[in-house]
Amino acid sequence: DFLNALHEVIPAFGASTDDLERCRLHGMVECGDRHKHIYQRAMLVAEQVKVSKGSPLVTCLLEGYRGSGKTALAATIGIDSDFAYVKIISAETMIGLHESTKCNQIIKVFEDAYKSPLSVIVLDDIERLLEYVPIGPRFSNLISQTLLVLLKKLPPKGKKLMVIGTTSEVDFLDSIGFCNNFSITYNVPTLSTNDAKKVLEQLNVFADDDIDSAAEALDNMPIKKLYMLIEMAAQGAQGGSAEAIYAGKEKINISHFFDCLGDVVRLI
Amino acid sequence: DFLNALHEVIPAFGASTDDLERCRLHGMVECGDRHKHIYQRAMLVAEQVKVSKGSPLVTCLLEGYRGSGKTALAATIGIDSDFAYVKIISAETMIGLHESTKCNQIIKVFEDAYKSPLSVIVLDDIERLLEYVPIGPRFSNLISQTLLVLLKKLPPKGKKLMVIGTTSEVDFLDSIGFCNNFSITYNVPTLSTNDAKKVLEQLNVFADDDIDSAAEALDNMPIKKLYMLIEMAAQGAQGGSAEAIYAGKEKINISHFFDCLGDVVRLI
Amino acid sequence: DFLNALHEVIPAFGASTDDLERCRLHGMVECGDRHKHIYQRAMLVAEQVKVSKGSPLVTCLLEGYRGSGKTALAATIGIDSDFAYVKIISAETMIGLHESTKCNQIIKVFEDAYKSPLSVIVLDDIERLLEYVPIGPRFSNLISQTLLVLLKKLPPKGKKLMVIGTTSEVDFLDSIGFCNNFSITYNVPTLSTNDAKKVLEQLNVFADDDIDSAAEALDNMPIKKLYMLIEMAAQGAQGGSAEAIYAGKEKINISHFFDCLGDVVRLI
Amino acid sequence: DFLNALHEVIPAFGASTDDLERCRLHGMVECGDRHKHIYQRAMLVAEQVKVSKGSPLVTCLLEGYRGSGKTALAATIGIDSDFAYVKIISAETMIGLHESTKCNQIIKVFEDAYKSPLSVIVLDDIERLLEYVPIGPRFSNLISQTLLVLLKKLPPKGKKLMVIGTTSEVDFLDSIGFCNNFSITYNVPTLSTNDAKKVLEQLNVFADDDIDSAAEALDNMPIKKLYMLIEMAAQGAQGGSAEAIYAGKEKINISHFFDCLGDVVRLI
């Protein structure tokens, strides 16, 4: 099945997948059919890149609500692609740098990829790479132009490249003509009640009787917020009960869970 | 009770809590249930950070009206957390510096925190760190991007970090997508009549008969303004009476108090 | 009375009050009750700073129409406060400098003040310090942020500071959130007919019969314009009569006075 | 016919047409009458440049929807012109450079052209050369002014120059007065059903029975997207069928083709 598929692929030697592994701290649980579908299609595209003669560059955008699991998914595709060169470009390694320095680092990653026969580059959180803020809006046009060209530029003869972008600001990217530059775009959804239930079952922190009502309350929740909520609730109203719950000895108190839900959801 | 709870926690050795202590010059009096609730939940979150395995970073925003006591509260949580590394990042230590220098100082604090197993960082007055003015609006996008990434970046393996932000410009922070980057947000309220009465009783500068009408007049007042007002009123109409009042030998003249209230409230 | 009060206070040794004296070239005549009230309250605040333990910083804004006497009043309060360190920060000593240089000079004055147990700083013409023009509007955000922090930053333990700001652009200051940073704000008014009459009597340049009609015409006039007008009128229609008038030998011709009034008022 | 015409012209020695060849990775298939007409007229203009005495400079703009084949067409005209100096100016060779450096490189190409008796310069993706983003909009005025002058400046006595520009942002170029600076403008269209059918027949990847319905579905499609789609569909629903299809041994499964079409079209 989907989850197993994710793990039975052995990472290609040479690819530094450590950075990518850090993107899925909680491991990868099954998040429902829609997540699974995106994973499968993206893996087919990776195969297409390998065999194609006329299209040495394919670019794919994963967009969706904050915390819906885009980065974890992109990292997983990168790791599972089995390509020789797999690299994530993230704002986290370029904090506080000048935009031209960032540009050069981005260009460097592409140039390295051009040297490898088969490469995957994850452009994580593109709005952050572009230093985007909605007021103005402001963003770095230098980086933006650089990416626009890189997303269109063919690798040298004999080299193949797959680029996976992630963003939670797809409207902004659209407004600056970015989306058109991706060959394909997938929307990574928040969890439906069904998806949430599947996740909760795998996590095993609720009593069987509570799972349905908890999942109901989690409808439309991004997976990131689900994890935060579970951890708060596991703490218990007086603190101290988390260890027992993670050890499977206790279950989360469902009414305290709803309290925490109110706290977290209220202000967002 | 709440007030005692605040003081019986012994500050962690190694944490330089001097800067934090300067944030509560008047000590910490009880300000009512809503303030207390925020304190308690924040302390639970601090515990969660300690025990969690999957969430090494939790971020919490205290927002509220100017002078409502956000900084004092954040400092108190930081001190009481008992974490090894506790640090406040404030515009006051970076006056007149270039935005890139400020950035580097901010990054430095986070990097120091990443070396400690358990850390608390207070981002005080985020709008001031961002050099925000409402006209334009203008603000430093360099610092803004830096903080956006730092608020999302996980500390290295085995390290845990709690970030507490304060702001009186939550609408602005929202408009640049900052609030979404905090795991939880609490609103620190101005004083209700009841809260004000509780504070006045602790301060003991009014005659018993005057406390109710004074508290009534202070409804919806931020605590900072309350202190300013008390000091003006203590001075007396002709000056010179403050010492006797603070020594408990005299009480504030209630009608002079209302005069001062008019003076202070009129123009704001 | 008010006027005498102004002059019987001997300036503190150590305080360089020369700069402040230049701000009241015409001396200080009585300008009516509203001016007097502001003076008295400000002197009480100065006393409050001296005796307070919990509020080592008080900030006070004098705002009002151009030429209404704000700078002269702020200078007088500074001089009469009898504090050890008294200093005016004015755009006049920083003409043509780069905003960062101005910033440093401003910071320097505050740092000097932090070394003195009791200090007064006059921030004169804040809009000019901020390099404000209404079109745009434009202003220096660097200086603006610097002042915003300095107006909130507590002096070191054991030091006390009073800051008096002046501005004729209070709406602008409000719009960038400056006013909220002052503990108290006073509006320095233009002259009423009564105020004007009091001033004219002290100046003694009109015939007794003309004072009333002259004062009537001067209703709502800022004191600066009143002085300009008197000097123009004293010149006489053909020039040359000023000396005799100032010597008290002649009086101003009331109809020529009205001519000048028309000339000056017409275009403003 | 058109296609043959394209290939029977031998490239001029001295012209570095390698860069131009890379612009038509898939070779040149026939795309219908409208594409053919533009090719023919442009070739006539090239001849006009050769024989004209009074007009040593002719400029021609190819505008049209993203991926409609503009660059491939411009490259083909350049190659087929048989001029001594043929050069493409593209953002791809200037990634991350400062606008003034880009300017100098652009100027250099024109100066080189001025030394040759007959030259063609392709200004590819002018909006990218101008670092255009629609938000603002922003673009480099330095490069924009440079191009505006170069598009009008006559080559030195005895030299002739043809400039072919391409753009998918003709409205923007119009709004900055660029289009008026081109002698002629042609719109390169997306494929009609008829055009698409012609292309599919040449590619030979569909069963004869499926071509009509496939072509129908491809109405109004830019050729770039058509190629992407074919490659995705050739992969097959389970992957692995591409090789057999390109080798002519199998045909694309028409219903899988429609699946892919939905995937690609849905989000754009």
Next chain:
Amino acid sequence: DFLNALHEVIPAFGASTDDLERCRLHGMVECGDRHKHIYQRAMLVAEQVKVSKGSPLVTCLLEGYRGSGKTALAATIGIDSDFAYVKIISAETMIGLHESTKCNQIIKVFEDAYKSPLSVIVLDDIERLLEYVPIGPRFSNLISQTLLVLLKKLPPKGKKLMVIGTTSEVDFLDSIGFCNNFSITYNVPTLSTNDAKKVLEQLNVFADDDIDSAAEALDNMPIKKLYMLIEMAAQGAQGGSAEAIYAGKEKINISHFFDCLGDVVRLI
């Protein structure tokens, strides 16, 4: 009378009035009562500066339509003031300089003036000094702030200064709060029919019969345009007649004059 008054004053030794003389190339003819009134009042103000004790700085703005004679008038007042230091600050001597260099040159002139007991400074064409263009609008805030402070800053003890500004963009100056900084403002008018007649009589280039109809046609004309027109008309329809007309041997052909008027007025 007015005209004679202008010339019988001998220029002060030490004052470099050469620059000022260049501002009235055509000499000074009488332009009617309104011009005369401004001249007389400005001369009285100059006297006021001399005798005043309390107002060592008076500032006066001459505003009016382009070419109405402001600069010539300001120069004349400066020359006739008989002050020790007389200087014009004009954009013409600072062409192409950086705004900070301009600033320094302006400051230098004021500092020189502060050394002289009695000074006049003409700030000519303030909008040009401020590098103003109506689109945006744009202007140098550096120079603007410099002038705003200089127009308010008192000269040192014992020194007196009169500043005369000229501008044809009084609305702009008003919008940036400049006008309020001048003690007095005068509007220099275009010529009325009567004024124009007076000027034409002095110039003596029309036949007596034609003066009235010519003057009629010149109603509302700035004097600068009048001079341009006379010179064009004097040329004659075929050219060559100017010398005879200036020598008084011939008169301007009135119908050719109206032709020229049409040409000049039509397009403005």
Next chain:
Amino acid sequence: DFLNALHEVIPAFGASTDDLERCRLHGMVECGDRHKHIYQRAMLVAEQVKVSKGSPLVTCLLEGYRGSGKTALAATIGIDSDFAYVKIISAETMIGLHESTKCNQIIKVFEDAYKSPLSVIVLDDIERLLEYVPIGPRFSNLISQTLLVLLKKLPPKGKKLMVIGTTSEVDFLDSIGFCNNFSITYNVPTLSTNDAKKVLEQLNVFADDDIDSAAEALDNMPIKKLYMLIEMAAQGAQGGSAEAIYAGKEKINISHFFDCLGDVVRLI
């Protein structure tokens, strides 16, 4: 007549009229009465500059639709003026330079002119000199201020200067107050049917029977576009017929001419 007048004037020795000659590659054919009138008036103005005593500077603006012949006309006036110093300032010789460098080159030309007793300077394509784009709009205020001052600054004693500007963006120039700085402005029109007929007769490329209908179709055409059209049409539908037509052996095929007209006009 007009055309002859243009050519019988011998260029002044010392004037480098080569640059100017390059502006009229096609020679100067007669373009109708309105063009002629402008030429004649401008020549009279040149004479006026020579003989005037009071107006050592006259400035004249030629504005009109793109390609209407402004530059060719300005160059012709410059050449025919017979002045000692004749120079064209054009963006073509300053491509890619920084605005301050451009400024200096412009200033240099004026300073050279100030050394010659009689000078003509052509400011060609002022909007291009100002680096104007309509979006924003943006333009160089540095160059704009420089020109604004130079257009008003009198040459030194004894020197005379005529400045001829050209522009196809008169509305923009007006909006930044440029037009007011020119003494006179002329609109250079596109061709009327009559004008076009006159031009076609001189060019002699149509059969006598076709001239009228061709001229009719060319109504309102700028002369630049007319030349482009003639050259396209002369090529013939199959190419190769141009030489015979220019040699007078064949005539342009009128229906092919209308084809080309459709091609050229359609998209503009």
